[in-house]
Amino acid sequence: MLRLEGIRVTQGSFTLAADLTIPKGARVALMGASGSGKSTLLSTLSGFLWPDAGRITMAGVDVTKAPVADRPISILFQDGNLFPHLNVSDNIALGIAPNLRLTPEDRARVLEALAKVELDGMSDRMPSELSGGQQSRVALARMLLRDKPIALLDEPFSALDPGLRREMLGLVRTLCEETGQTLIMATHDLRDAEKLCDRVVLLDAGKVVLDAPLKQAIRDRNGPLEPWM
Numbered sequence: 001m002l003r004l005e006g007i008r009v010t011q012g013s014f015t016l017a018a019d020l021t022i023p024k025g026a027r028v029a030l031m032g033a034s035g036s037g038k039s040t041l042l043s044t045l046s047g048f049l050w051p052d053a054g055r056i057t058m059a060g061v062d063v064t065k066a067p068v069a070d071r072p073i074s075i076l077f078q079d080g081n082l083f084p085h086l087n088v089s090d091n092i093a094l095g096i097a098p099n100l101r102l103t104p105e106d107r108a109r110v111l112e113a114l115a116k117v118e119l120d121g122m123s124d125r126m127p128s129e130l131s132g133g134q135q136s137r138v139a140l141a142r143m144l145l146r147d148k149p150i151a152l153l154d155e156p157f158s159a160l161d162p163g164l165r166r167e168m169l170g171l172v173r174t175l176c177e178e179t180g181q182t183l184i185m186a187t188h189d190l191r192d193a194e195k196l197c198d199r200v201v202l203l204d205a206g207k208v209v210l211d212a213p214l215k216q217a218i219r220d221r222n223g224p225l226e227p228w229m
């Protein structure tokens with residue numbers, strides 16, 4: 001379970017204020033207009049921003065002031081997920097060994113993660129030798145390998161074409177179902193949200209205006225999600 005209690009985060013003249021409880025294993029679409037605070041919320045959960053007030057707990061542990069590396073999270077952003085000078089297997093291995101000193105067991109886990117995202121045989125390639133979809137898969141493999149209870153995704157696949165995007169969303173969904181990971185994905189696209197998520201949190205000008213099961217929110221034709229339908 002992930003809980004934000006009385007959180008206030010200030011960015012210039014913008015303030016995000018949130019009280020939220022996200023159940024373990026939920027897959028949440030974080031939606032809202034541009035500038036509503038989605039990235040601010042994800043950065044606060046990641047530990048890149050610290051709140052001025054309030055408390056964040058993850059699985060019962062207070063992480064409000066915990067550094068990024070000490071939080072039970074993995075992060076996937078839209079781009080810049082891979083280091084261009086490291087090959088595929090090293091990019092993935094960074095998820096478990098930041099100094100890249102791997103035990104034989106670590107190496108086996110890297111290969112296993114590669115296989116899960118169907119990139120067997122590509123471990124020696126450089127990111128520049130991969131398509132956009134394959135690069136996304138490498139980043140996803142690293143997220144998998146980290147094996148953290150909470151995954152934070154900030155419009156991770158918006159640069160991909162619709163077919164690849166659908167494929168990646170389906171893959172993430174399968175992986176989350178297998179591992180029971182809790183997921184929060186910022187997205188502008190309700191169709192993408194439907195492919196992966198079972199809950200929706202909608203932000204408007206830094207406030208949570210909807211926190212509900214996604215299917216129920218979509219059924220409510222005149223509700224706050226209406227502009228995204």
Ligand SMILES: Nc1ncnc2c1ncn2[C@@H]1O[C@H](COP(=O)(O)OP(=O)(O)OP(=O)(O)O)[C@@H](O)[C@H]1O
Pocket residue numbers: 011012013014032033034035036037038039040041
């Ligand atoms: N470093 C900063 N300094 C000042 N204001 C900032 C900073 N970063 C973000 N903001 C402001 O905070 C508000 C929320 O931005 P945020 O990036 O969280 O929105 P978002 O919902 O993720 O938008 P988008 O969908 O466009 O990515 C915006 O008004 C933005 O201008």
